[in-house]
Amino acid sequence: MPDRHHEPERAIAGTGMGGTMDLGVEEAETLEKRPAGPHGPAPRDRPRSLWSDAWRDLRRNPVFIVSGLVILFLVLISLWPSAIASGSPLTCDLSKAQEGSQAGHPFGFDGQGCDVYTRTVYGARTSVAVGVLATLGVAVLGSVLGALAGFFGGVWDSVLSRITDVFFAIPVVLGGLVLLSVITSNTVWPVIGFIVLLGWPQLSRIARGAVITAQQNDYVQAARALGASNSRLMLRHIAPNAVAPVIVVATIALGTYIALEATLSYLGVGLKPPSVSWGIDISAASPYVRNAPHALLWPSGALAITVLAFIMLGDAVRDALDPKLR
Numbered sequence: 001m002p003d004r005h006h007e008p009e010r011a012i013a014g015t016g017m018g019g020t021m022d023l024g025v026e027e028a029e030t031l032e033k034r035p036a037g038p039h040g041p042a043p044r045d046r047p048r049s050l051w052s053d054a055w056r057d058l059r060r061n062p063v064f065i066v067s068g069l070v071i072l073f074l075v076l077i078s079l080w081p082s083a084i085a086s087g088s089p090l091t092c093d094l095s096k097a098q099e100g101s102q103a104g105h106p107f108g109f110d111g112q113g114c115d116v117y118t119r120t121v122y123g124a125r126t127s128v129a130v131g132v133l134a135t136l137g138v139a140v141l142g143s144v145l146g147a148l149a150g151f152f153g154g155v156w157d158s159v160l161s162r163i164t165d166v167f168f169a170i171p172v173v174l175g176g177l178v179l180l181s182v183i184t185s186n187t188v189w190p191v192i193g194f195i196v197l198l199g200w201p202q203l204s205r206i207a208r209g210a211v212i213t214a215q216q217n218d219y220v221q222a223a224r225a226l227g228a229s230n231s232r233l234m235l236r237h238i239a240p241n242a243v244a245p246v247i248v249v250a251t252i253a254l255g256t257y258i259a260l261e262a263t264l265s266y267l268g269v270g271l272k273p274p275s276v277s278w279g280i281d282i283s284a285a286s287p288y289v290r291n292a293p294h295a296l297l298w299p300s301g302a303l304a305i306t307v308l309a310f311i312m313l314g315d316a317v318r319d320a321l322d323p324k325l326r
Contacts, residue, residue: 054320064316070309078125085121089114089276098292110281110295111288120298123278126271127306130188130195131258137196138257139250142203147242149204150211151234157208164201172198173263180269188261191270195257206249210242217241248318255310262303278303 058064077084092114100108107116149160176194183190214220220237228237264270265279273280278299285295 054317057320058316061316061320063312064320067309067312067316070305071313074124074128074306074309077121078128081121081125085118087115087118089119089122090274091115091118098288098295100292100294107298108292108294110285111292112284116281116295116298119276119281120278120302122276123281123299124302124306126188126275126277127258127261127303130191130261131254131310133188134192134195134199134257134261135250135254137192138199138203138253139246141196142200143207143243143246145200146204146207147211147234147239150208151215151230151238160204160208164204167198167201170198172260173267176260176264177267177269180264186272186275188271188275191261191264194264195260199253199257202253203246203249206245207242210245211238214238214242244321248314248321251317252311252314255307255314258310259303259307 092112093109094113096109097111097113098109102108105115105117107120110116110119145160149157175198179194179197180190215238220233223233223237261270262277262279262282265272265277266283268283270279271277281299282296282303285292285299289296
């Protein structure tokens with residue numbers, strides 16, 4: 001009697017479209033054993049996205065947790081500095097100039113007799129405000145211009161590339177000395193405007209490259225073949241998949257902008273008294289560093305911790321959003 005080739009039993013399952021498909025027994029049993037709810041079979045797990053995976057990795061990253069807690073503390077004292085500093089940063093007593101730590105004044109006094117602790121706490125408001133607002137301006141302006149250049153290409157891309165080359169050739173500190181020296185305003189807006197003016201070319205290059213890369217994906221080509229408009233292609237298909245590198249660079253740049261504001265204020269062209277800034281305090285304490293090193297130590301330490309926290313946060317976000325590092 002000839003041997004019969006053993007073939008696995010088959011089962012017929014509905015396709016949900018009025019037809020059927022041929023399944024193996026094990027596959028059919030898997031469908032039958034799927035737990036059913038009161039309204040039918042239980043829904044399948046949603047596919048994980050880049051953002052959900054990134055958030056899962058960030059929650060497990062100690063660098064992100066530590067830097068996030070430091071930044072959260074800075075934001076809170078920027079919004080409510082009086083919660084931990086009861087005095088005024090502009091109240092000074094020359095009779096206590098350069099004195100060390102005392103009861104109620106843990107950081108001592110600077111060369112003008114101002115409480116170093118109070119000025120350090122209130123200086124966080126200026127630094128955080130400049131960093132956040134400048135980053136938002138740079139991100140919006142640079143992303144929009146870079147995305148348009150990468151999407152349309154041609155003459156628009158060439159013109160924008162030459163403009164960015166011109167801005168890249170301007171030294172940042174020298175440009176600040178020239179542009180801000182003619183402005184007498186004591187507000188943060190001239191400094192923010194200067195940072196946005198010289199900071200957007202970097203973000204525009206990043207956004208341009210990300211858009212060009214996203215345009216080459218199959219789902220974008222399919223949407224274009226189906227007649228999707230340019231605005232729909234940009235907002236629904238390209239932008240969500242090109243925004244990750246922009247977020248990473250902007251987060252790291254935020255700490256750099258805080259350091260830049262302190263540098264410009266130290267040189268006397270950024271914020272000016274009676275504004276309260278870490279850069280102003282560092283500049284005022286530099287001539288007395290031998291007699292009153294504490295007046296220089298505390299604002300410098302606060303500035304270093306703040307910049308480091310934002311850079312660490314940017315590194316953690318970069319590691320979480322880069323698929324090559326998984």
